[in-house]
Amino acid sequence: MQGTQISTFIHPKGSLETLSQREVQQLSEIGSGSAHQLFRQCALAILNTGVQIDNAKTLLEAHRDFDVRIHQQDRGVCLELINAPADAFVDGQMIASTREMLFSALRDIVYSASESGRPRADLNSSQGLTEYVFHLLRNARTLRPGLEPKLVVCWGGHSINQDEYKYSKKVGHELGLRGMDICTGCGPGVMKGPMKGATIAHAKQRILDGRYLGLSEPGIIAAEAPNPIVNELVILPDIEKRLEAFVRAGHGIIIFPGGVGTAEEFLYLLGILLHPDNAGLPFPLVLTGPRESQPYLEQLHAFVAATLGPQAQQRYRIIIDDPAAVAVEMTRGMQQVGDFRRDHQDAYHFNWLLKIDLALQLPFDPTHDNMAALELSRDLPAHQLAANLRRAFSGIVAGNVKERGIRLIEEHGPYQINGEAAIMRPLDALLQAFVAQDRMKLPSGVAYQPCYRVVS
Template sequence: MNKAFTKPATVNASVSPKGSLEVLSQLEVQKLKSVSENGLYDLFRSCALAILNTGSGTDNAKAILETYPDFRIDIVQQDRGIRLNLFNAPADAFVDGEMIASTREMLFSALRDIVYTESELKSKRVKLDSGEGITDYVFHLLRNARSLVPAQEPRMVVCWGGHSIGHEEYEYSKDVGHELGLRGMDICTGCGPGVMKGPMKGATIAHAKQRVRHARYLGLTEPGIIAAEAPNPIVNELVILPDIEKRLEAFVRVGHGIMIFPGGAGTAEELLYLLGILLHPENADLPFPLILTGPKSAEPYFNQLNRFISATLGSEAQKRYRIIVGDHAEAAREMVKGIHEVRAFRRAKADAYHFNWQLHVDMEYQNPFEPTHANMAKLALRKDMPVHLLAANLRRAFSGIVAGNVKEQGIRLIEEHGPYEIRGETDILGPLDELLQAFVKQHRMKLPGTEYVPCYRLKR
């Protein structure tokens, strides 16, 4: 269980937009006002509470919501736009009565994305019954958030990894971010703490040294996980995608390369997602740099992960990534080298730098997976499946474990019905069991100092 979450002081406040939603028509204001009337209020409230709780130290969405039962938001319509009246808001989000600037920007980004997502779903243009339609939807969500910069050379490095890593791994992620920043790279993460903050923090210093102006620190999240990975204050572009699948596709569409640091079930889910896409025959010749890296102490972690990939997805999957341990400068150099190859490829194909249209994403990776007990139990985990489809189902298994660990709905399902059951062939469940047990022993399933109670049961 998590340590007790101590409620800090609360305040009442009124805030207006900054960084998003400053210029609105009266019709747009009315649409935003209707958030409290069309079923989106609870979603916005939970996202807002997570943003206001940045740095709280809890990874339990349910605990945060229960700690602030009196938190309330009123959306006030004015001729010049909107204001948000906050009641019983966490006081740590304010300094001398003023909301911290980054917090205010992210608060209105959340409102922007939640309302736009809902309005887009009602549009006749949106076609979610095809892969092309889903990709188009992701494109429009990112464009509405102004996260697509068309005339910019490829330099966006996505960094994935754990939100509750140890000090040495965190410092290493900062060092890698610093090396990337010195080479002019921007950083995109899941926007939370741990590895999602470290590379951004390192890059900010490097960008200052290199006098890089308008550096980008892009954070991509989704409502179900934002409380467990509340945005860190370095993020200067926050985008909330509607579900984990849209979030993952956004990562691979805007990123020019991906670095994976030590993590837990969520990091394994991300790795399996990307490997499954890269293993699809249509992506065989597509350059996409993928580097797994961490300090020397993380070598057992990467060795275990590498064995798992070998045992389940095979040697072709292993060819799609490189492991670099204990050398943050080499990791950055290899990433920049890979991004140069991406630039040459896209230039030759006349493909956009800001959105990876050439990448084929199978609908198995696009359709939302709801981690109910029934859906988890019927996942097919067999060696005779096409490897990219096996990777898709393994990704779904880890998605369910993440939900049972940290997401409000998943935690409630486990409390009501007990652990998920994951079924499959021994040749797959055996390596999976070894990997998950290693995560538990290395304290990668929960915050340090907490006892992990498995939310899953493997049945061979």
């Protein structure tokens, strides 16, 4: 079956079965309109789960004859797959997890498209954007009121080495033994390792309702297709809403070794935690990795000191080569989160009290002009500088793996990142280390060509 294609019809299981005829008609109209290409791209990524391709453009070009159509039937919605990858099927039947994620993608993309014409909130205000993220998560049935804080977000690279991957599994195992659930970006590498470790631990503890929540967005899902352990998939409209969903739904975050995308996530979180309004709010944050990854973690720590200062370093803890200690630290942090939210009447399932500045919420379009115009100066408050540094890393991610970003680099050459020399020097050193350590992309036998130039 390897390399062959299958055309078939599939019906939902686990979601979207109980729709009215009008709702199905609306799905069909939206799914065959402007949202069709977006859904096609996400569906193709899900059907290629397990395939080691981290370039959206390459994936789309390899399956130009693939298509997906939404049909209205009396029994509900039906998907017609045309020339789908055969790896998504076993003996002619679609793998159950793949089918669930496929309809999750339909649910989220169609909901976002329908809401864009009549949004429930003001998408130009901070509060309105938070309300929108809440509605997206609630529509996906991700929010579970009443559950004690135990959802641990794990960030890290999708192209890590085997030692780092095995370490992330060990940490996930320790978390699972303590009853923690796992939330990641849903792809390979660190997004898979903690989930895999937690599944074994949950089985040992006879936990039958373990959650393995994957949060993605259309621009990245083709480069990081969901791993099959994910049992809840949510596709947010863009990277900013995806990042906000992580910190609003999660109760603590562990950062493993990674590359530019991991640095973007780290800086995003520091931009939140450094905001004066969040000074007393508990949010457990641990940086960890195996012994051989210590230089990477120390370099990231030094970059934070050089750009954001020692107050930023106080918002996280570094633990080297000790999975149990990471889990104990996170368990202690979860207790503090629970106590704080009870005292302040904040929900367990959605962190309403967390202040997120509008600069971290509005979508950043990584054009060459926007990248060159970023203000990177230590005259800015630390939380604003972190937000701008996060945008710089977001642009590099786009130039590395996102279809539009790749095409922009092909047309106009590398992005230029300008700023104060005291910031540009550690930034350039950090990016060069990522390149030297093959942390930019999955190894493909071809030398990495930077999509950026650092200018001071």
